[in-house]
Amino acid sequence: MEQSYIIPKVSLVGAGPGSIDLITIRGLRAIQQADAILYDALVDKKILDEAKANIPKIYVGKRCGKHYKDQDQINRLLVETAFSYGHVVRLKGGDPFVFGRATEEIQHMESFGIPVTVVPGVTSAISVPASQGIPLTQRDVSSSFWVMTATKKDGSFSEDLTHAAKSSATLVILMGVRKISEIANTIRRYRGGLTPIALIQNGTLPSEVSFVSTLNGIHELTDTIDSSKPGVIVVGDVVAQHPSFFDDTVQRVLTSQF
Ligand SMILES: C[S@@+](CC[C@H](N)C(=O)[O-])C[C@H]1O[C@@H](n2cnc3c(N)ncnc32)[C@H](O)[C@@H]1O
Structure with a gap:
């Protein structure tokens, strides 16, 4: 009888x-x-309907600092699942290499001799602003963009924000919704208070919401922002391409500055 092996x-x-x-x-x-x-x-989770019906589909996610499983547990589970079932798809939001801890998982798999393939994804850093019509580069407005996180591993504020604020690049900040006021204050030290800022939450989903203002004006919006939803913050003149930038509220903030 033919024997089948798990690879x-x-x-x-x-x-x-x-x-x-x-x-x-x-x-x-x-x-x-x-x-x-x-x-x-x-x-x-709807994407899981595309998979074979009878396979294990295991949730390992974490959100807003609430760890469902820590990274060591995920690494161990990946190895066990690969040896038990064969081809494991480790499905990550956006692109695996953008704040996705993919390298740690790859190194762990390879230490067990398990081959790993990376399938690139569309990162939220670019696609979420795009879904609101905000370009990250624009001729004569911005020739580069800087993608960063607001918070470092130890919970402290990232000094990259200061470095980026000193440049003329468009700033794209992930994992920063809870710190949006602090972020705006930091950038304001190096760029004018009238610099446009946008926050887009649940980007590309039917529940997508966006807030558009200036570094001076964003503080007025913080009470209306639900910080439990993931969001991308974009800062720079490219945000003026968003149709809401010319809304009454933003214009009131802008004209009151003169
Ligand atoms: C741990 S990072 C992972 C990023 C992911 N690897 C990527 O390339 O998009 C999670 C952060 O990405 C951003 N994010 C991911 N999906 C998003 C979405 N649909 N709308 C808004 N922000 C999103 C948020 O800043 C969230 O806190």
Whole structure:
């Protein structure tokens, strides 16, 4: 009788920013072929319907500092699942290499001799502003952008924000919703208070919301922002491309500064 062997392997797949039709075709194929899936919090569960019906689909996500499983547990589970089932798809929000701890997972798998393939994803850093019509570069307005997190591993405020604020680049800040006032205050030390700022939450999903203001005016909006929703903050003159930038509220803030 023919014996079948389990051959462990892992595909680290970027699921895109939220909307399930923003996954790549290669990512979708990996899901369809998977023998098990481990998925993160910011992944739309509807995408799991594309997978084989009888395979394990394990939630390992964390949100807003609430760890469902810590990184060591995820690493261990990935190894166990690959040896038990074969091809594991590790599904991550956005692109696996943008604040996704993908390198740690790759190194752990490889230390067990498990081959890992990375399937790039559409990062929220670029696609979420784009879904609101905000370009990150624009001829004669901004020729570069800087993607950063507001908070470092130890919880302290990232000094990259100061370095970036001193440049003329568009600033794209992930994981910063709770600190939006502090972020605006820091940038204001190096750029004018009338610099446009946008916050886009639940980007590319039907529940997407956006707030557009200036560094001076964003403080007036903080009470209306639900900080439990993931958000991308964009700072720079490119934000003036957003139709709301010319809304009455923003214009009131702008004209009151003169
Ligand atoms: C741990 S990082 C992972 C980023 C991801 N690897 C990527 O490339 O988009 C999670 C942060 O990404 C941002 N984010 C991810 N999806 C988002 C979405 N649909 N709308 C707004 N922000 C999002 C938020 O800043 C969130 O706190």
